[in-house]
Amino acid sequence: MTQNKLIAFCYLFIIGIAVAMAFPLAASALAPLWLLTVLLGAASLAALALLRKWRPPVESESVYDAPFRFDGLQTGVWALVLVTGFVFGYTRYLAMIQSPDRLIAHVTVEDGRAMMEEPRDLGETGFLAIRLASRAESEIRLRLVGETDALLPVPDAAGKPTLDADGRWAFTQTTLPQPGNEIVIPEGARPGTVVVVEQPYTRLKGIEVVSAPARARFDIVKPVNTVSLFARHGRNVVPVRVLGRITADPWVYSFKTVLSITPAFIQYQPDGPYLPIDRQTIRVTVEPDLPGYSEIARSAAYGYDVAFGGQLISPSGAATAGSFDQAKYLRNYNIGGQVTLKATQNAFDVIVPRGATAPREGNGLVEFSLYLRDEIVRVIKQTMPQPNSAFLGALTLGLRYGMQNTRSIASGDYDDATVAPILDFGSDSDELIADEFKASGINHVLAVSGLHVTIITIMFMGIFTLLKISKKVYVPFVVFALVVFAIITGARPSTLRAVIMNSLFLLTWGYMGQGVRSSALLGVPVAAFIILIQNPAMAVDPSFTLSFGAILSLALLTQPFFDLFKKAQGNDFIALCILVAVLTWVFAAHWLLATTVRFWILFAVLAAVLFGLSKALTKHGFTPIGNYGFADIPVGISGFIAAQFGMQIGMMIPLSAYYFYRWPVAGAYANLLAIPLVGVVLQLSMLAGLIGLIPGIGIYIALFLNAANWIFSTGFLLIGRYFSSWFVYPFVTKPTLAWLFAYYACCALFVWWRPLWYRHARPVWRRASASARVFSVAALLAVVLLAACGLRAQKTAMLDEGRLDVAVLSVGYGSGIYVGTPDGKSILIDTAFVQTDRGRRNDAERTIMPFLCSRQIKRLDALILTSGAPEHTAGLPTLLEYLDIDELLYPASAASALDRPEIASILTERTAFRHHLSDTEIPRRVLAAGERLFETEYDGKPFAIEVLGPAAGDASAPLTLRLVYGDASLLLCGELTFAQQQALLDRVPADALASDVVIAPAHGTAGLDEVTVGMPNDYDTRLATVTGELLKRSGADTVIYEFGNPRPVVQDKYKIAVRLHGAAKRAAEEALPDADILATDIAGSITLLTDGTAWTVSTRFLTEAGDTDAPTSLEVGW
Amino acid sequence: MEQGSRSLMIILCVALVLGALVVGFHPAYRNALLSIAGGHPEESPIWQANRDYYPDVSLPAAPAAAEAEAPAAPAESL
Incomplete structure (x- = not known):
C-alpha cells in the first residue's frame, strides 16, 4: 500500500502542476503555499509511520474480488498524501513561473508628495518596477532617485573582458548617482499594473513626484534579473553585451551551431553598467562565417567562458x-x-x-561523456559511410542535428558518392531521411528513450554476465554507464525517464531482489516526479508526454489487448485478419475514405457479417485452420503486436493528434519491422563504437561490425523510405482537452474494468433493489449522454454560428485566408507558397493545415484560388492530399496552374471510382464577375461572397471578391496589377466597392514585375492615383497586407519588393488617414469577426515579432 | 540474463562473419581496411564520405576541417 501511495503522490504532484498551469495564483501566494507544503509533508510522513504501525499490510488488498471495506484511517492517510502531492506540484510550478519580485517599499502620494517607507536593500543592481496599489485617477509622473554601483569589465590588452585566476569576471566598480528618467503612469491604470523602470539601481534614495493625483498608492519592487527581463520584440530590440558561459553541449549543424549560454552579466545599454543575471539561459545561434567559429562548433567548447554582443530577442509565439x-x-x-x-x-x-x-572546462563528468561521444563519432566516421553514419550518430548518440540535411537513400545525392549504396535504390526522391522517418512513424527511434536505454542495459548486463561478474558488483557500473549515456545524448526528458526507470529497476533487482514488473508501475511516476521537480514546465512538453505516454501504454494496455485478441480463434481469427487487411488497404490507398462516417458504418457491417459467417461456418464444422488463433502465434510476436497496438491507442493516436495534428498511420505497420531491426542496429553500433575505442585492434573489429551494420541500417532506412511512400502522413483534427479526458477515461475503464466491477460495482449491484438498479443504469446513461452533448457543444461553439469569421493567415509572402460563414460553412481562399530551395518551407503544411486542424476542420465547402501565381497556388497539392474539398473555384487566369503535373495528377486521381465511394471527388468551376457565392441569410442578415472580377472573358485578371454580411463587408483585392486595379475602378460602381475592411492588392508590391532596377520614379504617383483611389472608394477602416519575406518568391527582387511594400503602406495611410494599416509580417495572423454589424479585429502579436532562429524539428524532437 | 548474453554473443558472431563478407566483397570497405592498415585512414573512402559530417571530429593529428568547408543549405524551420 505504501508503494501505491507513493505512486498516487507522484501523479497528484503532476495534477497539481497541471492545475497551476490553468489557474496560477499571484506570486504573493508562494510563501504560504511553501509553508503549507512543508506542513502537509511532515503530517503525511507522520501519518504513514503511524499507519504502518497500526495497520500492517494484508494480502487480500490486491485481489480483485475482495469486497471493498471502508477504513477511516486508511482513507485519511490517503487523502493527506494526495493533498500533499497536489499542493507540492502546484507550489513548485508557481515558484517556477512567478519570479519572486522583491518588495522594496510601499509608497503613498498625497498632495504631490511621495511618502516612502525606509526602502529595503535591493540586494543587487538591477531594474526596478512600480506596481500600482490603487487606481491612477490621473496621470502620474515621477522619478526614482538612487545610486548605481556601476560594474565595468577590466579589459586586457586587446580590449576583451578578463577573468581572474578563479574564473570570476574582473570588474571595476564605480558608484554613480542615478537621477532617474521620468516615469509616466497613464490615467486610469488599474491596481496591479506594473511599469518597469529600465534603469539600473543599487540603492533607492527617494522619489520625486512631477505630477500626480491627490492620492495614489504603489509599491516599488525589484524584479529578479532574468534574461527575459532584457529581451525585446521586433523594433524594440537593443544590442546587449553578454558575459557568460557555455553550459550545454553545442549543437553543431552543418550550417550553424546552437549554443546554450548561461549569462553571468548583461550590459543592457551601450556604455552602461553590467548587471548580474540570476535566471534563464540564452539560445545563441552562431553562423559559420563568424571568426573563430571552429573553436566553438565542437563538443570541447562546453564550459568555455565567452563574451559577445548581439540583439537579445524575446522569442515569438505562434x-x-x-x-x-x-x-x-x-x-x-x-x-x-x-x-x-x-x-x-x-x-x-x-x-x-x-x-x-586554455579556456575553462565544464563539469568533469559531462566533459568525459562528451569526449567519449566524440571518440565514438570518430569510429563511426571511419567505419560507416553516409547517409548511414548520420543515422547511426542520431540513433546511438542522439546527434540528430547531423541528420538535418541528410537526404533519402533513394536520392540522387549518392550517385557519385565515394561509397555507393549497397543496391541502386533510385534517384527519384528529394525527401530528407528525417521527413521519411516522421511520415512512416519510426521517428521515435531518434528520440533516445526507453528502447535505447533498455537495449544498452541488457547489453551491459549481458557483457558482465558473460564475464561471470556478480550483479551486486556490476549494477553500479551499469547505472554509471546509463548516466554517461544520458549526458552523451543530451539528457532530454525521454532519456532521463528511461535512465531513471532502468536505474531504479537495476538497483531494486540487484539489491532487493524485486522483478521488472513491480518496478515499471512505480518507476514511471517516480521518474516523472524527479524530472518535473527540477523543471515542472516539462509536464506539457511533447518529448516528456510522449515518452511517458508510451511507457504507460506499454505497461497498461499490452495485456488487455493481448487478452482481447487471443479470443480470436479459428474462423474468427480469419475474420479478424480480413478486417485488418481491409483497414490497411484503406489507410494505404484511400485515407480520405477512412475519415468518412459512411466507411466506418460499412466497416462495422462488414465486421458483423464476417463474424456472423464465422460462427455459422464453425457451427457447420467448416474450420479450415482449426482452432489456430492469435494465442498460437509465438508469444514474442503476438505480445509485440499487442504492445504496438496498445502504443497506438494509448499514445500515438491521441497525443500525436493533440501535439502535431498528424497521425503517422504507417507507424502501426512500419514499427513491426523497425523496432526489432533497431535493436540489432543499435547493439551493433554501440559495440562497434565501444570496441573501436580499444587502441590497435579495436578499429578493425569496429569496421567489421559496422560493415555488417551497414546492411542492417540500410534496411532501416528503406523502411522509412518505402512506408512513407506507401502510406500518407495525414493531418487529423486536434482533440480538445475535454476530448482527451473522455478518451483516456474510456482507456482507463478498458484497463481497470475488472477491479472496478468485481471489487466496487458488483457487491453494490448484488445488494441493490430492482428500482435502484434501473436508476443506476439510467444515471450512468445520463452521464454518458451529457458528456457526449458537452463534447458536441464544444465543437459547435468553435464554428461560431451566426458570425462571419475571417482569418488572414500569416503565411509569409503569400496568401491563405480562412472564411467561416454565418451558416457554418468553411471556405479557404488560396493555398500559400511552397519554398523548395534554401531549406524547405511549405506553408500549406506548417500553417494552413495546423490552423484548420486546431479548428477541427477536415472538410472544406470550397477552396477558392484567386490567382494562378505560386504564392496563391503552390500549396494546393498538399491541401488536395489531406482535405476533403467539396468544390474548387478559380478564375480563368488560374486554369493553367491546375495543369501543373503535381496538381493535375491529384485532380485526375480524384475522379477515380473509389472517390465516388467516399464522395471526395472535386468538382471545379471557373468564376467570373457577377456571381454570388454561398448566399444565405442568418437572423435576417444576408450573407454572400460577391465576385467583382474578372470580367467575363478576361483570362488574365485574378479574382476580386467582396464578402458581405448584413452591414459588414470585406474587399479582397487579390493579385491585381495597377492596370487591373484601374480596370476594376472603371468597371465597378463605387458603392459595390465600399467595404469596412480591405485586403490590399498584390501584398503591397503591385508593379513588381515591371521593375528592373531600382524604384520607378512614378511609383508613388501610381500608388496614389490607382491603389490610393481604390482604397478611398472602399472607405475602409482597416487595410490588411499579406506580407512576409519576399525572397523565396521573387528571388533577386526581394529588396525592391520590401521597398514597394513600404511605399504601398504609406500610400494607404495617406489615402485613409483614419484607417488601421495591418500586415501579417508584423501582426501575425489577423482575425476578423462580425455579427453583421461591425468588425472586431484581433492580431496574434501586439508588437512586431523578432526575426529569430527557429528550432528545427530535429531539435524539438518530432 | 543468460539468454541475453547468449543473444549478444550470437549477434556479435553473426555480425563479424557478415562484416567479413562485406569487407571482402565491397571495394569501399576493402579499401577502408587497407587504408587503416596502411596507416593512412584519411584516404579511406568511408572517411572521405563523411567529410562533411561533424567536421570538428578529425583523425588524431589531423586538423579539424570545420573552417575549410562552405556551409550547406540552411535547415527547414518549424
Whole structure:
C-alpha cells in the first residue's frame, strides 16, 4: 500500500502542476503555499509511520474480488498524501513561473508628495518596477532617485573582458548617482499594473513626484534579473553585451551551431553598467562565417567562458493558431532570449582566465561523456559511410542535428558518392531521411528513450554476465554507464525517464531482489516526479508526454489487448485478419475514405457479417485452420503486436493528434519491422563504437561490425523510405482537452474494468433493489449522454454560428485566408507558397493545415484560388492530399496552374471510382464577375461572397471578391496589377466597392514585375492615383497586407519588393488617414469577426515579432 | 540474463562473419581496411564520405576541417 501511495503522490504532484498551469495564483501566494507544503509533508510522513504501525499490510488488498471495506484511517492517510502531492506540484510550478519580485517599499502620494517607507536593500543592481496599489485617477509622473554601483569589465590588452585566476569576471566598480528618467503612469491604470523602470539601481534614495493625483498608492519592487527581463520584440530590440558561459553541449549543424549560454552579466545599454543575471539561459545561434567559429562548433567548447554582443530577442509565439509556439517551447527549456551572431555584425570571444593557457572546462563528468561521444563519432566516421553514419550518430548518440540535411537513400545525392549504396535504390526522391522517418512513424527511434536505454542495459548486463561478474558488483557500473549515456545524448526528458526507470529497476533487482514488473508501475511516476521537480514546465512538453505516454501504454494496455485478441480463434481469427487487411488497404490507398462516417458504418457491417459467417461456418464444422488463433502465434510476436497496438491507442493516436495534428498511420505497420531491426542496429553500433575505442585492434573489429551494420541500417532506412511512400502522413483534427479526458477515461475503464466491477460495482449491484438498479443504469446513461452533448457543444461553439469569421493567415509572402460563414460553412481562399530551395518551407503544411486542424476542420465547402501565381497556388497539392474539398473555384487566369503535373495528377486521381465511394471527388468551376457565392441569410442578415472580377472573358485578371454580411463587408483585392486595379475602378460602381475592411492588392508590391532596377520614379504617383483611389472608394477602416519575406518568391527582387511594400503602406495611410494599416509580417495572423454589424479585429502579436532562429524539428524532437 | 548474453554473443558472431563478407566483397570497405592498415585512414573512402559530417571530429593529428568547408543549405524551420 505504501508503494501505491507513493505512486498516487507522484501523479497528484503532476495534477497539481497541471492545475497551476490553468489557474496560477499571484506570486504573493508562494510563501504560504511553501509553508503549507512543508506542513502537509511532515503530517503525511507522520501519518504513514503511524499507519504502518497500526495497520500492517494484508494480502487480500490486491485481489480483485475482495469486497471493498471502508477504513477511516486508511482513507485519511490517503487523502493527506494526495493533498500533499497536489499542493507540492502546484507550489513548485508557481515558484517556477512567478519570479519572486522583491518588495522594496510601499509608497503613498498625497498632495504631490511621495511618502516612502525606509526602502529595503535591493540586494543587487538591477531594474526596478512600480506596481500600482490603487487606481491612477490621473496621470502620474515621477522619478526614482538612487545610486548605481556601476560594474565595468577590466579589459586586457586587446580590449576583451578578463577573468581572474578563479574564473570570476574582473570588474571595476564605480558608484554613480542615478537621477532617474521620468516615469509616466497613464490615467486610469488599474491596481496591479506594473511599469518597469529600465534603469539600473543599487540603492533607492527617494522619489520625486512631477505630477500626480491627490492620492495614489504603489509599491516599488525589484524584479529578479532574468534574461527575459532584457529581451525585446521586433523594433524594440537593443544590442546587449553578454558575459557568460557555455553550459550545454553545442549543437553543431552543418550550417550553424546552437549554443546554450548561461549569462553571468548583461550590459543592457551601450556604455552602461553590467548587471548580474540570476535566471534563464540564452539560445545563441552562431553562423559559420563568424571568426573563430571552429573553436566553438565542437563538443570541447562546453564550459568555455565567452563574451559577445548581439540583439537579445524575446522569442515569438505562434504567428497563427495551431502553429509551432517558439516562445512556449523555449520557455519550457528555461531559455529567456535568443541571439544570432553573424560575422558582419557581431564579435564573439572565448575568454581564458588569467594565468591559464586554455579556456575553462565544464563539469568533469559531462566533459568525459562528451569526449567519449566524440571518440565514438570518430569510429563511426571511419567505419560507416553516409547517409548511414548520420543515422547511426542520431540513433546511438542522439546527434540528430547531423541528420538535418541528410537526404533519402533513394536520392540522387549518392550517385557519385565515394561509397555507393549497397543496391541502386533510385534517384527519384528529394525527401530528407528525417521527413521519411516522421511520415512512416519510426521517428521515435531518434528520440533516445526507453528502447535505447533498455537495449544498452541488457547489453551491459549481458557483457558482465558473460564475464561471470556478480550483479551486486556490476549494477553500479551499469547505472554509471546509463548516466554517461544520458549526458552523451543530451539528457532530454525521454532519456532521463528511461535512465531513471532502468536505474531504479537495476538497483531494486540487484539489491532487493524485486522483478521488472513491480518496478515499471512505480518507476514511471517516480521518474516523472524527479524530472518535473527540477523543471515542472516539462509536464506539457511533447518529448516528456510522449515518452511517458508510451511507457504507460506499454505497461497498461499490452495485456488487455493481448487478452482481447487471443479470443480470436479459428474462423474468427480469419475474420479478424480480413478486417485488418481491409483497414490497411484503406489507410494505404484511400485515407480520405477512412475519415468518412459512411466507411466506418460499412466497416462495422462488414465486421458483423464476417463474424456472423464465422460462427455459422464453425457451427457447420467448416474450420479450415482449426482452432489456430492469435494465442498460437509465438508469444514474442503476438505480445509485440499487442504492445504496438496498445502504443497506438494509448499514445500515438491521441497525443500525436493533440501535439502535431498528424497521425503517422504507417507507424502501426512500419514499427513491426523497425523496432526489432533497431535493436540489432543499435547493439551493433554501440559495440562497434565501444570496441573501436580499444587502441590497435579495436578499429578493425569496429569496421567489421559496422560493415555488417551497414546492411542492417540500410534496411532501416528503406523502411522509412518505402512506408512513407506507401502510406500518407495525414493531418487529423486536434482533440480538445475535454476530448482527451473522455478518451483516456474510456482507456482507463478498458484497463481497470475488472477491479472496478468485481471489487466496487458488483457487491453494490448484488445488494441493490430492482428500482435502484434501473436508476443506476439510467444515471450512468445520463452521464454518458451529457458528456457526449458537452463534447458536441464544444465543437459547435468553435464554428461560431451566426458570425462571419475571417482569418488572414500569416503565411509569409503569400496568401491563405480562412472564411467561416454565418451558416457554418468553411471556405479557404488560396493555398500559400511552397519554398523548395534554401531549406524547405511549405506553408500549406506548417500553417494552413495546423490552423484548420486546431479548428477541427477536415472538410472544406470550397477552396477558392484567386490567382494562378505560386504564392496563391503552390500549396494546393498538399491541401488536395489531406482535405476533403467539396468544390474548387478559380478564375480563368488560374486554369493553367491546375495543369501543373503535381496538381493535375491529384485532380485526375480524384475522379477515380473509389472517390465516388467516399464522395471526395472535386468538382471545379471557373468564376467570373457577377456571381454570388454561398448566399444565405442568418437572423435576417444576408450573407454572400460577391465576385467583382474578372470580367467575363478576361483570362488574365485574378479574382476580386467582396464578402458581405448584413452591414459588414470585406474587399479582397487579390493579385491585381495597377492596370487591373484601374480596370476594376472603371468597371465597378463605387458603392459595390465600399467595404469596412480591405485586403490590399498584390501584398503591397503591385508593379513588381515591371521593375528592373531600382524604384520607378512614378511609383508613388501610381500608388496614389490607382491603389490610393481604390482604397478611398472602399472607405475602409482597416487595410490588411499579406506580407512576409519576399525572397523565396521573387528571388533577386526581394529588396525592391520590401521597398514597394513600404511605399504601398504609406500610400494607404495617406489615402485613409483614419484607417488601421495591418500586415501579417508584423501582426501575425489577423482575425476578423462580425455579427453583421461591425468588425472586431484581433492580431496574434501586439508588437512586431523578432526575426529569430527557429528550432528545427530535429531539435524539438518530432 | 543468460539468454541475453547468449543473444549478444550470437549477434556479435553473426555480425563479424557478415562484416567479413562485406569487407571482402565491397571495394569501399576493402579499401577502408587497407587504408587503416596502411596507416593512412584519411584516404579511406568511408572517411572521405563523411567529410562533411561533424567536421570538428578529425583523425588524431589531423586538423579539424570545420573552417575549410562552405556551409550547406540552411535547415527547414518549424
